Amino acid sequence: MSTDPHLWLRHKARVSPYEVAFWIAALIVPYVLLPKYLALASQIAIMATFCISLDLILGYAGIISLGHAAFFGIGAYAAGILSARGWGEPLSGLLFAAVVAGLAGWIIGFMIVRVQHLALLMITLGLSFLAVEVANTFDGLTGGADGLLGIDTWKLFGIWKFSIWGHTSYAYALGVSFLIFLLCRRLVHSPFGLTLEAIRENPQRTTAIGVANRRHLQWVFTLSSSIAGIAGAMLAQTTKTVSLESLGFQNSAEIAVMLILGGTGRLYGAIVGTIIFMVARDQLSGMNPKYWYFWIGILLMMVVLFMPRGILGAMQRLAAKMSRS
């Protein structure tokens, strides 16, 4: 049996009914069924965007970073400072954050694409600590340890106010995440996306077929930083706060945990991982504010023991098993 290559590739990139169902549910469920959870839902959408940005570099391009929050935080500060200085229009704030974080990513990228393994892990971690220290030092600009004050987010399109009920926040966060998701989905099915996977699999071979590995990696790192920056900016705009911790190691580590939890290199893994982690934390810490992280720890260990390819990987395998039988 011979396969039609065009058909197979188109099939691989096709939009599945599950995807459509997922996004419709993402729109409807919080508004209709869980209106009290809109604040949480907004932050999940924002963190999922951040997580997707990490998936691009970690899952697809194989750049393991423990400092990606630096770009999230840079975006948050960019949008926050812009707003605190008098320009609170949200969409242009996002754009500004994307450019600033992307630029930072491009510069740091020169360094990142030249190291691997433990050194890469530690350099990204070190950069993340440096970012915190720099932000703390320039407290005139960033507000230092007290956090940035005076952020005022204008109405979305001049119509919808960002209120504590979270209707606007969620629509905004979901809308932006959806657009970014579409962009990333395109990217991973493009020749560029394929090249990234190939570099992750075997950089020696990509060099031998002529690929400029570092240029591709730097480009995706820039793009990923920019997206992380957008996510940070959304958090700054919807919560009207930015703190040093948004740049820090804990934020970086947490987002990596969410990604691995969901499964790397599949975009939806980032989304599912974020949803499960954040919902679990919200529910567990609501039930047991003092020792909730005991159960989070158990959850993480269980996932590794029983679902070594993340939750989505396990679901995919289960689905494959069921369709075979």
Added chain:
Amino acid sequence: MKRTFVPVLATTALLTVTLASTSALAQKTVKIGVTNVYSGQFADPGAQLDAGIKLYMQLHGDTVAGAKIQIIRRDVGGIAPPVAKRLAEELVVRERVDILAGNLLTPNALAVAGVSKDAEKFTVVMNAATPIITTKSPYMVRTSLTTSQLNHHFGEWVAKQGVKNVYTMVTNYGPGTSSGKSFEDAFKKKGGKVVGADKTPVVNPDFSPFVQRVAEAKPEALYVWVPGGTQPPALGKALAERGVTPANTKIFGQGELTDDAALEAMGKVALGIITAYHYNVHRDTPLNTRFVKAYRAANNGRDPDIYSIGGYDGMHLIYEVLKKTGGNTSGKAMIEAAKGMSWESPRGMMSIDPRTRDVVQTVWIREVKMKDGKPANIIIDHIDNAKDPDL
């Protein structure tokens, strides 16, 4: 998909707003949403604050003005304003709390202030000490302290004692730098001179190199600010090891510097250190003695500290305000009732400034002296009705 988006948004918005506004009436319980830190690096102060809240309710019952008090706790998990903000929003939207409380750390409290203002909820800051916090919501009061309240008056007091020059060493983050600045400003205004200023890192502090710099500068006096917990004893040890002691250098600091653990670590070299604080565990008044005894009984013998007293007095204020409003929990009614309220706390007399809604209290000046064969903080002076100078 985009076409259906706006109507869905509009209807659900309407629906929830109506639901939320109708159910706020006719209630017999008053819900207090506490955003606090229960895990991570700041878990311990968070636990002390929480113990203060618990003890007050244990001693005064959980019913006030005919309403049952219910506490709903949320863990911010550290310095995380977006989380604090979301939790406060959820407490309002999801749990329908009447009052917001807790607020251990400044960045979190600032985030909660936004919610307090938008939702018009009476909000008590039980610890965070940066002055501006209460200006961010008209429904916010504070029952802890402000950094400048203590350190401004302390700076003036030190200058008044004839000290001419001082070297300052503070932790390089908000509370540290702003305390240091208040102290320096007040001290300089009264004719003093700052001969050196160092900032120590927040985490992983090894104080010896900093103390060494002080030792070499040989200043007349040293002013120190470090957060409570592991740092005071560590600093105490470093000072003792490098021979920077009151015998050759006057040492001033905020009260954390000479807490019991630090005194134990320093031993007799601590004698003569002078600190300013708003709460003295060992101050011998009937009210305080009862409080400390009950606190120890409830917490495995642990002493109360400033976090505990912030939580305790915060609950006292809420109870008294509820009594005064007859159970009305609207933000406006409660904040009006709170303004100008004064009472005797285990820490001493305190009140809420009607203008700034911030705490007014006595600043106690203490010196480490021998008592019952052990170094202890002995009160040598006090500044009554001290307000924050900048608010």
Added chain:
Amino acid sequence: MSQLLAVMFDGVAFGMLLFLISVGLSVTLGMMNFTNLAHGAFAMVGGYVTFALASLAGWPFLATLPVAFLATMAIAAVFERLLFRYIYETGELNQVLFTIGFVFTASATAAYVFGTVHQSVDMPAVLTGFIELGEIKLPSYRLFLVAIALVITVGVVYGLEHTRFGAMVRASVDNQKVARGLGLNVNRIFALTFALGSGLAGLGGALAIEVLGLDPSFGFHILVLVLIVVALGGLGSVWGSFVAALCLGVFDVGGKYFVPELGSFLIYLFMVALLFFRPQGLFGKR
């Protein structure tokens, strides 16, 4: 000058402490490529063992140290057999997730059992105060730290270089496949090394109480420093860890003394720069 020496000595002592906590991770990472972020949690275990014995049961501090070492070793061995061994083949991302989960759980358990308060232990009189050598005042406890670290370093190096077990460990670090081919039971060697390394971390954690304090988030706090030492030293290299820990301690203290404004920047800048130009670390082969 003499004062400067005294300050530097503090750095050396701090470095030695980091070395004790890190060396086990360096060897186990070098051997199995097992990314173990839970290493700091075992240091915390040792700390709490000493705290429980010294402050709760009233043992003298020095007597608790061997127990901290042995108890942590035993606990690590149990968990290695019960849990960790199942994830050696699952890739570094899963190992990160699993071991972070382990730290979460360990930290919550510690908070539940011992409370969130910062703990300390009483030191024997011998270890408080300082010893004067001419003009230089050296804090006794730090002298003790350096001495104990040196003894252990000599022990570890001797053990690796001159014992049969050490030779097996070195063979496994050099090339796991070849070692297996030679009939070595690498998994068992690893389990033993893991337990020993964790034991040393436990001892380090016990010794760290006096310097860094002890609370349930100790496992997270120490982790970053430990990783820096391991990465700078080079995987699998005992000397590398030793030199890296020493540099880190001295560099940190010296940096704060000479340029306090840059205080906490320096070690990270140093690490980033060094790893950029020498990704395998100071003494690493790969």
Added chain:
Amino acid sequence: MNALETRKLDKSFGNLVVAQDISLALPAGARHALIGPNGAGKTTLINLITGALKPDAGEIFLGGHEISGLPGNARAKRGLGRTFQINTLFVSLTPLESVALAVCERLAVTGKWLASLARRRDAIDEAFDLLSRLGLAKDCTKPTRDLPYGQQRLLEIALALAGRPSVLLLDEPAAGVPTSESTALFDAIAALPEAISVLFIEHDMNIVFTFASRITVLVQGRVLTEGPPDEIARSPEVRAVYLGGAKHG
């Protein structure tokens, strides 16, 4: 003008000399075999030519242009293709994707990130065509790691050919291939377009003498001798150091 030429290449790691004074010339369309005992420096020479290693001294020319200073990927873009002795493939990608990627790189579209790969019909057709010619079409949508070893060796060649190289360096193309699968491999080598100059390392003397028009013998990083196959086969020197003592592997 030679398709590939090296002049006096030197390389050593510390005291270990792995290449010394290696000068080599491949005219267009050459079939040039590189033989020598294990550790003679054959793979090292290929790595020097492709840029995976930097020579200590000497120059490399591709089609008359010096490429010594270029990075590896730029050399590949100029028409230098290679295969690896140990499979160096994208194991979780499919052969179709792998080869399509290589074609895309030749067409300079791997930087395009907003267009779908499925839309690059030209690249996909070319990739599928190439796979078909090598007999890999049947399983070209399975992950590479699931292919039999022989097919993976063929895929090595397919990846190199997708770049339409002018010079192809084959590093033991038949290494480890079981006899049952070797015919396909031999056919593939035989079917290489004539215009391509091929430099190949091989231990299997059958293959060497079937395909090579010239042979270079490397021993301990130096060229021992060079000449046409029959001359090499007769050379007592070569027999002594190589054919006599060496074992395959």
